Amino acid sequence: xxxxxxxxxGMTKFGKTDKSLVELFTEAAMEAINGSNxxxxxxxxxFVGNCLGxxxxxxxxxxxFLASELGLPPWTPATRFEGxxxxxxxxxxxxxxxxxxxxxxxxxxxxxxxxxxMGTPLATRTFAMASDSKYEEFCGLxxxxxxxxxxxxxxxxxGIPLPVLKERMALVAVKNHKxxxxxxxxxxxxxxxVDTVLNSFMVADPLQLFDCCPFSxxxxxxxxxxxxxxxxxxxxxxxxxxxxxxxxxxxxxxKDYTVMQxxxxxxxxxxxxxxxxxxxxxxxxxxxxxxxxxxxxxxCLGFFExxxxxxxxxxxxxAIGGRIPINPSGGxxxxxxxxxxxxxxxxxxxxxxxxxxxxRRQVDGAKIGMTDTLGGDASTIVNLILGV
Amino acid sequence: xxxxxxxxxxxxxxxxxxxxxxxxxxECGAYTAPPKVCCDGCGGTGxxxxxxxxxxxxxxxxxxRVAPEGLEAPYIVAMAELEEGPWIMGNILDVDPDKAGxxxxxxxxxxxxxxxxxxxxxxGEGVAPVFKIIS
Ligand SMILES: [Zn+2]
Numbered sequence: 353x354x355x356x357x358x359x360x361x362g363m364t365k366f367g368k369t370d371k372s373l374v375e376l377f378t379e380a381a382m383e384a385i386n387g388s389n390x391x392x393x394x395x396x397x398x399f400v401g402n403c404l405g406x407x408x409x410x411x412x413x414x415x416x417f418l419a420s421e422l423g424l425p426p427w428t429p430a431t432r433f434e435g436x437x438x439x440x441x442x443x444x445x446x447x448x449x450x451x452x453x454x455x456x457x458x459x460x461x462x463x464x465x466x467x468x469x470m471g472t473p474l475a476t477r478t479f480a481m482a483s484d485s486k487y488e489e490f491c492g493l494x495x496x497x498x499x500x501x502x503x504x505x506x507x508x509x510x511g512i513p514l515p516v517l518k519e520r521m522a523l524v525a526v527k528n529h530k531x532x533x534x535x536x537x538x539x540x541x542x543x544x545x546v547d548t549v550l551n552s553f554m555v556a557d558p559l560q561l562f563d564c565c566p567f568s569x570x571x572x573x574x575x576x577x578x579x580x581x582x583x584x585x586x587x588x589x590x591x592x593x594x595x596x597x598x599x600x601x602x603x604x605x606x607k608d609y610t611v612m613q614x615x616x617x618x619x620x621x622x623x624x625x626x627x628x629x630x631x632x633x634x635x636x637x638x639x640x641x642x643x644x645x646x647x648x649x650x651x652c653l654g655f656f657e658x659x660x661x662x663x664x665x666x667x668x669x670x671a672i673g674g675r676i677p678i679n680p681s682g683g684x685x686x687x688x689x690x691x692x693x694x695x696x697x698x699x700x701x702x703x704x705x706x707x708x709x710x711x712r713r714q715v716d717g718a719k720i721g722m723t724d725t726l727g728g729d730a731s732t733i734v735n736l737i738l739g740v
Numbered sequence: 741x742x743x744x745x746x747x748x749x750x751x752x753x754x755x756x757x758x759x760x761x762x763x764x765x766x767e768c769g770a771y772t773a774p775p776k777v778c779c780d781g782c783g784g785t786g787x788x789x790x791x792x793x794x795x796x797x798x799x800x801x802x803x804x805r806v807a808p809e810g811l812e813a814p815y816i817v818a819m820a821e822l823e824e825g826p827w828i829m830g831n832i833l834d835v836d837p838d839k840a841g842x843x844x845x846x847x848x849x850x851x852x853x854x855x856x857x858x859x860x861x862x863x864g865e866g867v868a869p870v871f872k873i874i875s
Contacts, residue, residue: 477808481861486748487774490856490866491829492804492811500802501819508800508845557803557840604819604827605780607799 353452357582357589358738359575360387363700366570366688367539368468373405373414377464378421380571380693384460385422388575388585392422395575396456398430399447401439401463403692407478408466422460434692436482437641438727439463440572441695441734445595447576457581462573465690475567479691482728484602496564498603498729499642500556506610506644510659518558520662521643522549525562525685527671528640532682534713539568539688549643563643568688572696574703588707593720594626594737600730612730615652619724622735623654628720630654633676633737635705635715637698638724640683646670649724650678653735672715680705680713698723699736706740746775746789752867755853760794760869762826763787771824780826794851796820798871799827801844803837810859816840820849820871830869848875 362383405411415430435442440463447461532538552561582589598614640646647661670678681701702721723736762773770781801818814837849871856866
């Protein structure tokens with residue numbers, strides 16, 4: 353396999369927009385292409401993540417339209433990927449394989465989503481489509497519901513009184529909003545307190561509004577190329593050191609999902625390929641779709657023992673300046689979660705961190721970073737390890 | 741021909757008649773419910789259809805207060821571990837959602853069912869397990 357690098361990256365501001373899906377993705381893509389000091393015609397293939405375009409804009413089959421919008425020649429294959437909230441990361445993994453294998457040298461990959469205009473009932477319904485259509489959806493399971501049941505299971509399993517766990521969960525939101533306030537592309541750039549979380553309305557017991565990431569619009573894109581070409585294109589190429597992907601069935605097949613086997617397996621693949629362990633990661637962008645989700649992910653990735661993630665968080669170990677800074681971008685919670693774009697936005701943040709471009713939210717001296725993206729109820733998980 | 745001993749539609753139809761059906765593996769002895777093409781334990785396809793006891797224990801739950809299009813909140817969603825080992829997801833109807841608390845975890849339940857008319861984007865009607873608290 354050849355060494356694969358990320359040259360340029362691009363990302364739109366997350367939050368409400370009047371741009372179309374095609375326009376949104378194109379904004380991020382042009383930034384990534386220009387940042388790579390290449391022309392659109394240098395792109396040999398396009399890999400785009402989009403999850404809900406069919407319902408959001410009546411737009412299926414978006415990939416070819418994007419290739420045309422960007423002025424790519426007719427021989428350029430353009431393909432849409434879908435893996436619920438892990439959509440863009442699935443696309444990145446595939447793009448990586450094509451470059452690593454030698455089939456292409458330079459490709460464009462990313463994701464786009466537009467949700468805010470859909471309204472909560474339809475958005476909630478379409479998000480729920482990422483759970484099992486026969487055995488979960490007819491029970492009225494929603495995505496907050498998936499992680500609400502996880503929170504109850506976690507409190508019971510580890511003997512943590514629910515009010516104690518809820519207060520620690522609230523600290524995830526406080527931390528990520530604090531980080532988001534330093535990110536000009538974040539949907540929410542405002543600090544909150546534990547009381548903001550605990551006084552917000554209940555979405556799915558025990559998750560309150562501020563335990564949940566928002567609905568978002570946005571796009572992010574990366575140019576992937578060979579290590580050799582990247583060194584000629586840009587001053588600071590960032591290398592893909594390891595990559596992993598895991599799969600799982602519905603929650604009833606996973607049973608105790610406080611330990612997500614698909615995530616543990618995916619992370620293990622990525623660590624093994626990179627030749628590093630959790631102790632070597634300097635900064636991590638992980639899938640905090642809900643506050644409890646960040647705690648569980650931090651354990652599955654090996655940063656903390658199972659059952660200890662909420663204490664570590666409370667002790668500040670995941671803050672910027674802590675032992676393993678998690679979600680310096682603000683995470684899904686504050687930066688926003690345009691689901692088909694999220695994995696690429698996580699990679700965007702890690703690339704900027706490793707290049708030392710993150711200003712007030714910079715993790716000093718970060719050399720190795722990791723992303724973690726969860727799709728559906730852990731049915732699709734992707735991890736990336738990047739390094740300079 | 742079909743590789744399936746029990747399809748989702750067979751499983752739903754039996755639930756409607758008050759029978760919880762599953763699969764038993766001839767190779768490893770594990771039970772699988774709801775059905776798959778293979779054993780959920782070992783992946784083997786040497787499975788046969790069996791009726792399960794319909795008894796289990798609540799493992800976790802939530803109260804959905806923001807419902808998807810087509811459903812009305814609040815309602816309780818829970819997961820139960822059946823006596824034979826598989827977990828299934830269902831609703832709890834005989835507990836007031838505002839009184840649902842951590843003490844639900846560990847409660848013994850019997851499996852009943854409810855029928856849902858087709859919604860937008862479903863392929864026909866659905867049947868969801870309902871957990872009745874027995875102790
Ligand atoms: Zn078996």
